[in-house]
Amino acid sequence: xxxxxxxxxxxxxxxxxxxxxxxxxxxxxxxxxxxxxxxxxxxxxxxxxxxxxxxxxxxxxxxxxxxxxxxxxxxxxxxxxxxxxxxxxxxxxxxxxxxxxxxxxxxxxxxxxxxxxxxxxxxxxxxxxxxxxxxxxxxxxxxxxxxxxxxxxxxxxxxxxxxxxxxxxxxxxxxxxxxxxxxxxxxxxxxxx
Amino acid sequence: xxxxxxxxxxxxxxxxxxxxxxxxxxxxxxxxxxxxxxxxxxxxxxxxxxxxxxxxxxxxxxxxxxxxxxxxxxxxxxxxxxxxxxxxxxxxxxxxxxxxxxxxxxxxxxxxxxxxxxxxxxxxxxxxxxxxxxxxxxxxxxxxxxxxxxx
Numbered sequence: 561x562x563x564x565x566x567x568x569x570x571x572x573x574x575x576x577x578x579x580x581x582x583x584x585x586x587x588x589x590x591x592x593x594x595x596x597x598x599x600x601x602x603x604x605x606x607x608x609x610x611x612x613x614x615x616x617x618x619x620x621x622x623x624x625x626x627x628x629x630x631x632x633x634x635x636x637x638x639x640x641x642x643x644x645x646x647x648x649x650x651x652x653x654x655x656x657x658x659x660x661x662x663x664x665x666x667x668x669x670x671x672x673x674x675x676x677x678x679x680x681x682x683x684x685x686x687x688x689x690x691x692x693x694x695x696x697x698x699x700x701x702x703x704x705x706x707x708x709x710x711x712x713x714x715x716x717x718x719x720x721x722x723x724x725x726x727x728x729x730x731x732x733x734x735x736x737x738x739x740x741x742x743x744x745x746x747x748x749x750x751x752x753x
Numbered sequence: 754x755x756x757x758x759x760x761x762x763x764x765x766x767x768x769x770x771x772x773x774x775x776x777x778x779x780x781x782x783x784x785x786x787x788x789x790x791x792x793x794x795x796x797x798x799x800x801x802x803x804x805x806x807x808x809x810x811x812x813x814x815x816x817x818x819x820x821x822x823x824x825x826x827x828x829x830x831x832x833x834x835x836x837x838x839x840x841x842x843x844x845x846x847x848x849x850x851x852x853x854x855x856x857x858x859x860x861x862x863x864x865x866x867x868x869x870x871x872x873x874x875x876x877x878x879x880x881x882x883x884x885x886x887x888x889x890x891x892x893x894x895x896x897x898x899x900x901x902x903x904x
Binding site: 633634635636637639640641665676702703704720721722 | 844
């Protein structure tokens, strides 16, 4: 290829690289916008509920982890589509200090929740909620309602209704990468190695 | 304090949905003892919302259901329009729903021993509404239809 022919090719390649870099930057900016700044975050209200095996569960048990707290119900269609995403996140990120907690707001309790979570192959902690817990989190009524909680036990983002899988995953990764509210460049580079 | 602040912030977002279903009953219906009386209820849903039909095609979904107090009349029949099979982003299978405005036609037989004069057909409608992105919990609302009973 002649030098004259190479120049346009390099120019195009340069434009593509610049565009990709810009997209990546915009994407990161969007995640930052969805995740509240550390100073704006409020503590996630504590609760004490029981899981399917009757074991006590509290949010305090998860301090130091990034937690996705999902309010849902068996009668909620949009909730159903999220469950496999959350199961995937649990599997993919649990070793990096991440956990999903599901809180069902089914009035009938475990009698309907147990068969449903078995059918859906739920691999994360499931609890049955009550009015008190619902009130603590703003009188949760519309489902799904999901809170992403940082390692300090503060609410970094809240979503009412179905949002895309990538929104949750980007937020989880952003918080897992954060050290004291700032992105942990060291951790990122270690993972890249 | 933080929990309260959070509660008020999220509650403000939720309360904006309010009631998404309304039932309009006739001002009055007339009937005779031991005869059939027909009642048309107009049901209206807020734009963008649907309710599961009386025959949802998923056992976990909450069906539309009337229950009636049988003090003055016994419910005989409920006629609803054919449910729509709608596809939503959250469901790979079509969902059996009602949307918009529709009519529920109910037939009752007035009890032979019902007292003459003004009475009320009272009942409850249980339903569960969703839009494309979220669902509201099952709700039960009271329905009352003034009934004038002749001999």
